[in-house]
Amino acid sequence: MQGFHIARTLLAMTALAAAAWTTVPSALAQQPPALAAITDSAERARVEALIEGAKKEGALSWIGVQIEPGHAEPIIAEFKRYYGLNDLKGEYTYAATGAIVTRVEQLLKAKRNNFDIVWNASWAWYKDLLKRGEIMQYESPHYAAYTLSDKHGMSQKGYWVADAYAFAPVYNTVALEKHGIKNFNPTSWKDFVDPRLTGQVALIDVLISTSAAPVLDGVVKVMGNDWLTALGKVKPTLHSKAAQGRDWVGSGEFAVAMFNSPKDALSLQQRNLPTKQVFPKEGVVLIPFAPIIPKSAPHPNTAKLFVDFVRSAYGTQAMMNAGSLLFFGRPGVKPKYPDVLPSSEEVKAIPFNWDTEATNATIKKFRDRVRAVGIGSKS
Numbered sequence: 001m002q003g004f005h006i007a008r009t010l011l012a013m014t015a016l017a018a019a020a021w022t023t024v025p026s027a028l029a030q031q032p033p034a035l036a037a038i039t040d041s042a043e044r045a046r047v048e049a050l051i052e053g054a055k056k057e058g059a060l061s062w063i064g065v066q067i068e069p070g071h072a073e074p075i076i077a078e079f080k081r082y083y084g085l086n087d088l089k090g091e092y093t094y095a096a097t098g099a100i101v102t103r104v105e106q107l108l109k110a111k112r113n114n115f116d117i118v119w120n121a122s123w124a125w126y127k128d129l130l131k132r133g134e135i136m137q138y139e140s141p142h143y144a145a146y147t148l149s150d151k152h153g154m155s156q157k158g159y160w161v162a163d164a165y166a167f168a169p170v171y172n173t174v175a176l177e178k179h180g181i182k183n184f185n186p187t188s189w190k191d192f193v194d195p196r197l198t199g200q201v202a203l204i205d206v207l208i209s210t211s212a213a214p215v216l217d218g219v220v221k222v223m224g225n226d227w228l229t230a231l232g233k234v235k236p237t238l239h240s241k242a243a244q245g246r247d248w249v250g251s252g253e254f255a256v257a258m259f260n261s262p263k264d265a266l267s268l269q270q271r272n273l274p275t276k277q278v279f280p281k282e283g284v285v286l287i288p289f290a291p292i293i294p295k296s297a298p299h300p301n302t303a304k305l306f307v308d309f310v311r312s313a314y315g316t317q318a319m320m321n322a323g324s325l326l327f328f329g330r331p332g333v334k335p336k337y338p339d340v341l342p343s344s345e346e347v348k349a350i351p352f353n354w355d356t357e358a359t360n361a362t363i364k365k366f367r368d369r370v371r372a373v374g375i376g377s378k379s
Helices: 002-030 041-057 069-083 097-109 123-131 141-145 147-151 173-178 189-193 212-223 225-233 242-251 262-270 300-311 313-321 360-372
Strands: 059-064 089-094 117-120 163-165 168-172 201-204 237-239 256-260 275-277 287-292
Touching: 041 069, 041 300, 059 069, 059 097, 059 300, 069 089, 069 300, 069 313, 097 117, 117 300, 123 287, 141 300, 168 173, 168 242, 168 262, 189 212, 189 225, 201 242, 212 225, 212 256, 212 360, 225 360, 237 242, 242 256, 242 262, 256 262, 262 275, 287 300, 300 313
Parallel strands: 059 089, 059 117, 201 237, 201 256
Antiparallel strands: 117 287, 163 287, 168 256, 168 275
């Protein structure tokens, strides 16, 4: 009888041990992937605290440009999965650069900001927000890997590091042939001020756009004032939205869209339209594109986690895979469409100092030069 009780006890102990062994791996398997990837105990504790805070906050509100809603949705979904925030409510508002500035400024003035993340391409505005103390100081540990952002002067220590996008010319081969221009094989910005293109060039309205004006200024810096004069002589038609230039060159209404983003070039390619994009040999101006956290963000823990995610190696690749065609500020991101977008390490950047060459005052002076050569003129 005693042996029977001992056997039962051993069986019970074995069962408990087996349950313990099966429970521990199960618990490990249920932890968020972000925590599973961390080996440093201090970093793990930091992220765990942010996750707990984010769970209590329960929401993320993000406003941005350039990243389409269809691309933002899988980014938010992957962010939630990565940190185990399954119940988090994520909301993305897509707007033009200027519209973001106007909307956020109205909310700040009324002390009713409801955005956790602002992701815009307006350097002068960011610097103004920083001066006014409207940006939360946050140094994500992933910022250290953003060496390309640092190299191109697109970082602000303690506040942001930047990815970038760029404008490059797209042309419609069929439209060019209809205007007698055959075998067009451009390699330089100079090719796009060819007098034969007069009346056939569409250009983002550099007299309004906060991103296109510095880009044109950067191109003029390497091409010279004669190039700007030649651009005025081909009488470019200005448009307020980038998508309009894309659609014009896609339909053949215009033969050239001077400033076109790679995501729009890909859209044209996927519709099997006779268009090609070229990155001129002189280079392109990289437009800093950084997420910032407003000091008044309603969900600060979630905002910090989101910045960590989109600055991490895993998160940047997830953004690329979702279709965000950006020049990432950290090396090693594998391009999804290399025939449309070269890697960040390969792109030739035109040197541009955003602190001194993209101030409101310098852009105003440059726009005066643009008007002087007839760009934007009604005649």
